[in-house]
Amino acid sequence: MELHVRGDISSVAEGLRGIAKQLNIHLSTKGYPIDVKNQHGPLRAANKDGHGEITFDKPIHFFRALGLWLEHFHKDHEFDLSENPQFELSGVMLDASRNAVPTVADIEKLLRRMAVMGLDTLMLYTEDTYEVKEYPYFGYMRGRYTTEELKACDDYAGKLGIEMIPCIQALGHLREALKWNDAASIKDTDDILLVDEPKTYEFLENCIRAASEPFQTKRIHIGMDETFQLGLGKYLEKHGYENHIDLMNRHLQKVVSLTDKYGLKPMIWSDMYFTLFAEDSKYRDENGRIREEILASIPDVELVYWNYYQGEQEVYETYFRHHKQLAKKTIFAGGAWTWNGLAPNYGKAIATTEAAMAACKKEGIKEVFVTLWGDNGAETPFSTSMPILQLFAEHTYHKEVTIAHTAKRFAFLNEGHFDDFMMLKRLDETPGVMKDNMNISMTSKVLLYQDVLIGLYDENIRGLSIGEHYQKLVPEMEQAKHNNPKWEKLFEFYEQLARVLSVKAEIGIKIKEVYEKKDFEQMRAFLPKLDWIQANVNLLRQMHRNIWFAAYKPFGWEVIDIRYGGVITRMDSVKYRIHEWLEGRISAIEELEEERLRHDGPWEMFDGLIGGNVYHRIVTAGNFSL
Structure with missing residues (x-):
């Protein structure tokens, strides 16, 4: 469509030119006229009497309004729509630390999609995947971003009205950085920095400077979450035991002095302060309030409350009220559940998003974002997060949101059918798994990788007709592939995954049953099926590889190659073992x-849960490195 966008467009002109192709528009003075006004108030998209109107406050509102205008122009022709943003910040945190490091081009693609959704912030989570020139082993062979790459992303985001915020770790979650010998002097435990060590703060200053330098923003996320072993490694040997709250506060004070030095405004994850909230906490006074000296000892940082587990609104409300005791401002982080294994867990993502966003609005939370984690190798493509990002965006601009409304917006902005995407959750939401997979079954990952002869999860799936479930899913995935041409490669991958699992899921159970009957003829009949699995797992690997290299840097794919290779190679050994038995050797x-036996850890089996998202515990009862 040819458009003549005129008026107050100086703040959005560059971004408009960059996003035109995605929206299938051509900018021309001969095009259909849209008058633009930049003023405080709701965003507005209207069309009447042969011309359009867009009113916006922040640049990001213009891009959302333009998407609304185009969507309704194609459907209604005449309309007058307005939306009131529910939050001051609403964005995405993209995990670039679990082997998958998105390329600059893929980040730009995400930024364009975010802009038309109206999401105004992108946090790039980099534990060790950014360049710190003083430490050559930091992010070595991990696909780390150069300063120039990060600056290019930030410049592109700025044109679209999106703020990019660096997200690093200043205490824990640094296993990959601390594994090298050159980090020995600053290591407390395998993944936690050594508090009170001068070299630690020299290291952190270099990290903070390097991470913030490419970005225009003065905000920075410095992590500090899940450091449960804080002070229990080398620190304990050197100084003796000290309570984690005291260590945390002292370390945080030192890190904040560094962010102050560079004029930065830090935020941290809040979970290490959760012990203060317990009713029987020793940090409460006789009236049940957190003691004043404890509150006074917490540095002035913004707290980010992360929770993507509960489907009850009341849980979030309670924790928001707890956080208000500790900080002037609380930020909320939800989750798109891109880290369930090989497939997205849309059921849990939607249930938790609906509950959390309702609580945010009720409790007056002003800043929210949705996380795209990639735990245990980032096997789920981050592009599967788009339906949840769309839901998050609709909650950002409406007090009440329906899935039907979200699906319509998704169809226009992402050129895909929402219901077809929802089918992907059935790869893990199998028979025996509770509705919406709230207990986080990773069925497809477990059954792809588990060994045919060892069968650690065979008892967990016995009698559930899992193979039949996947068999029925194959033609539905094939139809979804045809329904969504822009997403063909994604659905092709998941169609092949369902096809492989329709045969592989229960074959270990069947082989053992035949073996126990000493039925040599039936056992021989399994050999062609093992050949088929071997060939089709390799085809699955190739499809997955195409998706990976289209979006991410090459580093990290070697891990996925090794995992697929393990399945393929083990099939060869399974056939060898069966042949040896059949031939009487x-x-x-x-x-x-x-x-x-039923699998008994590290994730307990309950309510249909099948497995945990840890590869090395799926494939063997042995170990890989000790």
Whole structure:
């Protein structure tokens, strides 16, 4: 469509030119006229009497309004729409630290999608995947971003009215950085920095300077979450035991002095202060209030409350009230559940987003974002997060939101069918799993990687007809592939995953049953199926590889290659073991002689939960490195 966008467009002109192709528009003075006004108040998109109108406050509101205008022009022609933003900040945190490091081009693609959704902030989570020139091993062979790459992303975001905020770790979650010998002097435990060590703060100053330098913003997220072993490693040896709250506060004070030095405004994850909230906490006074000296000892930082687990609004409300005791401002972080394994957990993502966003609005939370984590290798493509980002965006501009409304907006802005995407959750939401997969079953990952002869999860799935479930899913995925041409490669990958699992999921159970009957003829009939699995897992690997290299830097794919390679190679050994038994060269297949037990850790089996998202615990009862 040819448009003549005129009026108050100086703050959005560059971004408009950059986003025109995505929106299928051509900018021309001969095009359909849209008059633009930049003024305080709601965003507005209207069309009447042969010309359009857009009113916006922040640049990001212009891009959302333009998307609304185009969507309704194609449907209604005449309309007058307005929206009131519910939050002062609403954005995305993209995980670039779990092997998948999105390329600059892929980040730009995400930024364009965010702009038309109206999401105004992108936090790039980098534990060690950014360049710190003083430490050559920091992010070595991990696809770390150069300063120039980060600056390019930030410049692009700025044109679209999106603020990019660096997100690093200043205490824990630094296992990959601390594994090298050159970090020995600043290491407390395998993934936590050594508090009170001067070299630690020299290191952190270099990190803070390097991480913030490419960005225009003065905000920075410095992490500090999940440091449960703080002070229990080298610190304990050097100084003796000290309570984690005292260590946390003292360390945070020192880190804040560094952010102050560079004129930065820090935020941290709040979970390490959760012990203060307990009713029986020793940090409360006789009236049940957190003691004043404790509150006074917490440095002046913004607290980010992360929670993507509960589906009850009241839980979020309670914790928001707790946080108000500790900080002037609380920020909320929800989750898109891109880290369930190989497929997104849309059921849990929607349930938790609906509950959390309602609580945010009720409790007056002004800043929110949704996380795209990539735990255990980032096997789920981050692009699967788009339906949840769309839901998050609609909550950002409406007090009440329906899935039907979200689906319509998703169809226009992302050129995909929402219901087809929702089908992906059925790869993990299988028979035996509770509705919406609230207990986080990773069925597809477990059954792809688990060993046919060892079968650590065979007892967990026995009697659930899992293979039949996947078999029925294959033609539905194939249809979804045809329904969504812009997303063809994504659905092709998941169609192939369902196809592989329709055969592989229960084959270990069947082989053991046949072995126990000593039915040589039936056992021989399994050999072609093992050949088929071997070939089709390799095809699945190739499809996954195409998606990876289209979006991410190459570093990290070697891990996924090794995982697929393990399945393929083990099939060869399974066939070898069966042949040896069939030909009488061995009297027993010892792996099949073992009694099958239900998997008992590290994630307990409850309410249909099948497995945990940790590769090395799925494939063997042995170990990889000790």
